[in-house]
Amino acid sequence: MVKERKIVCRCEDLTEEEIIHAIEEGYDNLESLKRYTGATTGACQGKGCLMHIIRILSQKTGKSPEEIGVTTQRPPVNPVPLYVLSEGGESE
Amino acid sequence: MKVAIIGAGVMGLSTAYYLSKLGAEVTVFEQKYLLYGASGRNSGGITPMIDKKELIPFALKSLELYDKLPAEVDFNFLFRKDGYVKVAASDADAEKLKKDVRIQNELGVKSKIVEPSEVKELVPDFNPDSIVLASYCSESGVIFPWPVIWGLARGCRENGVEIKDQTAVDEIVIEGGVRGVRAGGEFHKADVVVNAAGAWSNKVSEKAGVKLENKILKEEICVTESIKPYLDPYIYDITYGVYLSQSARGEIVGGITGREVQEISTDSTLEFAARYAKRATQLIPMLKGLAMLRQWAGVYDEGKDGLPVVGFTEVDGFVQANGLGKHTGMIVAPALGRELARLIVKGDNPNLKEFSPRRF
Numbered sequence: 001m002v003k004e005r006k007i008v009c010r011c012e013d014l015t016e017e018e019i020i021h022a023i024e025e026g027y028d029n030l031e032s033l034k035r036y037t038g039a040t041t042g043a044c045q046g047k048g049c050l051m052h053i054i055r056i057l058s059q060k061t062g063k064s065p066e067e068i069g070v071t072t073q074r075p076p077v078n079p080v081p082l083y084v085l086s087e088g089g090e091s092e
Numbered sequence: 093m094k095v096a097i098i099g100a101g102v103m104g105l106s107t108a109y110y111l112s113k114l115g116a117e118v119t120v121f122e123q124k125y126l127l128y129g130a131s132g133r134n135s136g137g138i139t140p141m142i143d144k145k146e147l148i149p150f151a152l153k154s155l156e157l158y159d160k161l162p163a164e165v166d167f168n169f170l171f172r173k174d175g176y177v178k179v180a181a182s183d184a185d186a187e188k189l190k191k192d193v194r195i196q197n198e199l200g201v202k203s204k205i206v207e208p209s210e211v212k213e214l215v216p217d218f219n220p221d222s223i224v225l226a227s228y229c230s231e232s233g234v235i236f237p238w239p240v241i242w243g244l245a246r247g248c249r250e251n252g253v254e255i256k257d258q259t260a261v262d263e264i265v266i267e268g269g270v271r272g273v274r275a276g277g278e279f280h281k282a283d284v285v286v287n288a289a290g291a292w293s294n295k296v297s298e299k300a301g302v303k304l305e306n307k308i309l310k311e312e313i314c315v316t317e318s319i320k321p322y323l324d325p326y327i328y329d330i331t332y333g334v335y336l337s338q339s340a341r342g343e344i345v346g347g348i349t350g351r352e353v354q355e356i357s358t359d360s361t362l363e364f365a366a367r368y369a370k371r372a373t374q375l376i377p378m379l380k381g382l383a384m385l386r387q388w389a390g391v392y393d394e395g396k397d398g399l400p401v402v403g404f405t406e407v408d409g410f411v412q413a414n415g416l417g418k419h420t421g422m423i424v425a426p427a428l429g430r431e432l433a434r435l436i437v438k439g440d441n442p443n444l445k446e447f448s449p450r451r452f
């Protein structure tokens with residue numbers, strides 16, 4: 001039963017097929033696609049998959065990567081444990 | 093009747109959905125994408141344990157609607173009713189919880205006061221020494237805001253509502269009364285224009301020449317990496333404003349309630365991350381080793397007396413549907429939208445009297 005699975009986002013275990021399906025459902029801009037599929041919101045925060053997502057979106061919609069843009073990058077750049085952060089300030 | 097709704101947040105979409113059920117012809121305009129506003133950035137805490145008595149009947153009604161809507165619109169909202177705990181870390185706030193629970197009970201909310209040791213029974217690893225007293229309501233929980241919006245949008249479209257994203261309303265055309273809106277370079281005729289623009293509502297209202305002085309609040313929030321189902325209820329510390337819960341994806345989602353700002357901004361700050369991490373790990377020390385993956389911020393509005401602003405204005409056909417407020421917008425929007433749809437179609441609705449823009 002193992003079909004050819006092209007994994008696009010390793011953190012969220014998303015295949016290319018699933019991304020294309022979401023685009024066809026109408027989640028055809030990067031911000032919506034990201035939220036609908038979870039792509040780029042996992043542990044790597046898009047470092048592994050964002051470019052693939054943009055490529056697929058570009059192929060499916062005919063828009064250039066420039067038109068598609070990139071998603072807002074959120075801090076922190078790498079995961080930081082709460083105990084480390086909690087040393088950074090006072091709770092009033 | 094043709095209605096133009098400005099803003100595709102939970103308020104705009106629930107109003108659109110119920111209007112379409114009453115037979116109105118509705119177009120919703122959204123300046124960006126569907127989850128751009130507060131409705132796509134919030135923590136999904138849903139409870140009738142509200143400290144504003146005017147909102148409680150709407151919260152109770154919305155709880156029913158949140159049960160019914162997923163089947164109606166054919167979209168799972170991932171609403172998990174594992175309870176909601178409010179904790180107080182000062183004696184004054186403990187008294188406030190007691191007073192709030194008395195009022196809630198009078199209005200039919202099954203909330204109760206619980207001792208810190210009892211919170212530990214609800215939440216593994218909770219540190220009872222971090223609080224003075226708590227209140228609890230089992231008929232509450234955490235909803236995933238994204239499917240709420242996608243689902244409402246789906247229900248709207250099924251009923252013939254047109255949702256125009258990436259289309260900001262630039263002008264509200266008024267000649268005597270409302271004539272329509274100008275958006276994306278085109279004129280769209282409308283008999284009624286609804287301002288459901290959340291934090292942008294003051295600006296939108298200006299376009300109709302109507303003064304609106306809602307407060308704008310900015311709220312920061314973050315998620316950790318995912319862990320197995322661990323935290324059942326939503327926890328909200330009313331003294332520090334810190335709240336946290338576990339999402340359907342296993343992340344611990346938490347933030348600090350909003351502060352009033354003069355300008356709309358969604359910047360993230362390190363100061364927030366530090367304050368949040370400190371209090372969250374006091375409440376549940378076991379979270380210490382958990383890593384924060386991502387933080388963001390959202391903006392929402394609140395009527396200047398703390399209540400929503402919903403109803404007809406002095407300009408014929410121009411309707412306010414904003415000011416939903418701190419920790420209450422997702423909770424009251426379905427019921428509020430439904431009542432507003434009735435007001436628009438029937439011209440009157442006594443259930444919305446307290447929220448009328450004419451009260452100021």
Ligand SMILES: Cc1cc2nc3c(=O)[nH]c(=O)nc-3n(C[C@H](O)[C@H](O)[C@H](O)COP(=O)(O)OP(=O)(O)OC[C@H]3O[C@@H](n4cnc5c(N)ncnc54)[C@H](O)[C@@H]3O)c2cc1C
Nearest residue numbers: 099101102103123129130131134137261290390421422423
């Ligand atoms: C971090 C955070 C946590 C929260 N936690 C909770 C919680 O746990 N429980 C709870 O009940 N509430 C919570 N809230 C509050 C809740 O999210 C809001 O009250 C609610 O989402 C407001 O909905 P809305 O539809 O009024 O506004 P929004 O969702 O902001 O929608 C308004 C929309 O109008 C659009 N718009 C503005 N101007 C124009 C224009 N000119 N043309 C076209 N479109 C326009 C905007 O782009 C926006 O999408 C939280 C909020 C934040 C930010």
